Amino acid sequence: MKPIQVGLLGIGTVGSGTFNVLKRNQEEIRRRAGRGIEITMVADLNVERAREIVGDGVAVVADGRQVIANPEIDIVIELIGGYGIARALVLEAIAAGKHVVTANKALLAVHGTEIFAAAREKGVMVAFEAAVAGGIPIIKALREGLTANEIQWVAGIINGTTNFILSEMRDKGLDFEVVLKEAQRLGYAEADPTFDIEGVDAAHKATLMSAIAFGVPVQFDKAHVEGITKLSAVDIRYAEQLGYRIKLLGIAKRRDNGIELRVHPTLVPSKRLIANVEGAMNAVMVHGDAVGTTLYYGKGAGSEPTASAVIADLVDITRLHTADPDHRVPHLAFQPDELRTTPILPIAEVRTAFYLRLRVADQKGVLSAITSILAASDISIDAVLQRESNDGEHQTDVIILTHETQEGVMRAALAQMQALATVLAPIVSLRKEELA
Numbered sequence: 001m002k003p004i005q006v007g008l009l010g011i012g013t014v015g016s017g018t019f020n021v022l023k024r025n026q027e028e029i030r031r032r033a034g035r036g037i038e039i040t041m042v043a044d045l046n047v048e049r050a051r052e053i054v055g056d057g058v059a060v061v062a063d064g065r066q067v068i069a070n071p072e073i074d075i076v077i078e079l080i081g082g083y084g085i086a087r088a089l090v091l092e093a094i095a096a097g098k099h100v101v102t103a104n105k106a107l108l109a110v111h112g113t114e115i116f117a118a119a120r121e122k123g124v125m126v127a128f129e130a131a132v133a134g135g136i137p138i139i140k141a142l143r144e145g146l147t148a149n150e151i152q153w154v155a156g157i158i159n160g161t162t163n164f165i166l167s168e169m170r171d172k173g174l175d176f177e178v179v180l181k182e183a184q185r186l187g188y189a190e191a192d193p194t195f196d197i198e199g200v201d202a203a204h205k206a207t208l209m210s211a212i213a214f215g216v217p218v219q220f221d222k223a224h225v226e227g228i229t230k231l232s233a234v235d236i237r238y239a240e241q242l243g244y245r246i247k248l249l250g251i252a253k254r255r256d257n258g259i260e261l262r263v264h265p266t267l268v269p270s271k272r273l274i275a276n277v278e279g280a281m282n283a284v285m286v287h288g289d290a291v292g293t294t295l296y297y298g299k300g301a302g303s304e305p306t307a308s309a310v311i312a313d314l315v316d317i318t319r320l321h322t323a324d325p326d327h328r329v330p331h332l333a334f335q336p337d338e339l340r341t342t343p344i345l346p347i348a349e350v351r352t353a354f355y356l357r358l359r360v361a362d363q364k365g366v367l368s369a370i371t372s373i374l375a376a377s378d379i380s381i382d383a384v385l386q387r388e389s390n391d392g393e394h395q396t397d398v399i400i401l402t403h404e405t406q407e408g409v410m411r412a413a414l415a416q417m418q419a420l421a422t423v424l425a426p427i428v429s430l431r432k433e434e435l436a
């Protein structure tokens with residue numbers, strides 16, 4: 001059988017990895033897919049560089065629309081990124097009856113409902129394994145491997161750049177800016193790195209996982225998003241002393257009254273495997289009612305690791321494109337007319353345990369004033385760490401770990417504690433998850 005022809009839009013970090021791996025492993029991939037898979041046309045604004053990567057025999061153009069217009073091409077890979085031209089080209093490819101593979105989590109988390117509906121209408125597949133945790137087959141695991149389960153929660157280190165920054169800052173004492181530059185040089189960071197450090201990229205991925213895990217539409221606008229830019233080294237150290245590591249986690253959790261969807265720095269027990277995921281590595285924990293807790297670990301970014309996922313999708317499509325569309329695995333794991341309207345809970349209704357750091361005057365009665373406020377709010381204390389104050393300093397840090405409480409209740413208690421004359425600086429509060 002003739003190889004299936006693929007058009008590639010954008011041949012940067014992931015695009016070049018995809019081209020190279022597909023070429024290098026073409027025979028192995030053909031034996032698996034039952035048919036050869038070839039990138040025969042590439043569009044990139046930087047035509048010169050694209051030509052250097054693909055060599056002779058592959059058509060290179062600047063305009064993605066020429067790829068979409070090519071009737072020989074069955075599958076279009078979108079690796080441009082962003083919401084603008086990428087959205088237009090993906091929708092045009094679908095309208096032209098092409099299957100689409102994309103690594104663009106930003107696009108799907110925000111415009112997924114529109115894109116999946118268009119794909120359904122046309123009977124084409126939109127595959128996005130590379131969009132979440134890069135090379136780790138987490139979409140496959142959630143959508144197919146765990147399909148027996150009522151999934152209770154998903155929690156993951158799903159941004160390599162921030163995990164790399166947190167690891168390097170802790171281990172080598174390097175500055176934030178230095179490590180960020182290195183992550184950019186290594187090809188982990190987004191075109192706009194604020195998406196990484198402010199938690200937006202992780203929230204895009206968590207949004208996609210929440211949809212697949214719980215059978216709800218993608219709703220990035222409902223996600224609670226916090227990054228690592230306000231995190232201070234002193235809290236990383238105190239957390240360590242209490243047996244915790246701080247990781248930027250993307251969390252999607254099923255509750256009786258809705259779904260929690262949030263990204264924030266999180267204290268995780270140091271003994272958990274996920275707490276020991278270092279550098280740009282990613283890891284996702286999924287808890288299903290039947291299977292219990294499972295863990296998926298690997299490279300979530302970089303040229304060839306991400307290409308690995310893009311090509312897995314190409315193989316899937318090559319195997320399935322002749323199947324009746326209704327018999328394929330649904331885009332969001334649940335049949336499209338079975339998606340639920342379960343609400344995404346506002347952050348005030350989210351339940352977590354907390355780490356609090358209070359800078360207080362070193363005098364009698366301070367701790368009891370604080371603990372009284374917590375007790376009156378029905379927030380129970382798990383542990384307290386009080387630093388000895390240095391001679392003549394007259395102030396000290398009190399660190400409190402609480403049991404799980406509602407965030408709205410904690411915020412009200414924090415406001416009361418902050419108002420105490422003996423609390424000398426803004427209170428630091430971080431969320432804590434046991435992930436048991």
Ligand SMILES: NC(=O)c1ccc[n+]([C@@H]2O[C@H](COP(=O)([O-])OP(=O)(O)OC[C@H]3O[C@@H](n4cnc5c(N)ncnc54)[C@H](O)[C@@H]3O)[C@@H](O)[C@H]2O)c1
Pocket residue numbers: 009010011012013014015043044045046062063064078079080081082085103104105106130131134187188189190191300301302303306
């Ligand atoms: N880099 C990673 O590790 C990684 C991992 C997972 C997902 N992703 C996602 O993959 C996508 C691509 O990321 P990347 O790191 O390869 O980006 P990149 O910037 O390295 O590559 C993008 C390419 O698209 C080209 N391009 C830009 N505008 C274009 C246009 N209008 N028409 C044609 N070509 C155009 C650029 O010239 C560039 O070669 C993004 O959605 C990103 O979020 C990246």
Ligand SMILES: N[C@@H](CCO)C(=O)O
Pocket residue numbers: 131133134158159160161162188189190196201300301302
């Ligand atoms: N910027 C992303 C790329 C992978 O999606 C990261 O650092 O994980």
Ligand code: NA
Pocket residue numbers: 129130131132133134135136137138139309
């Ligand atoms: Na993946």
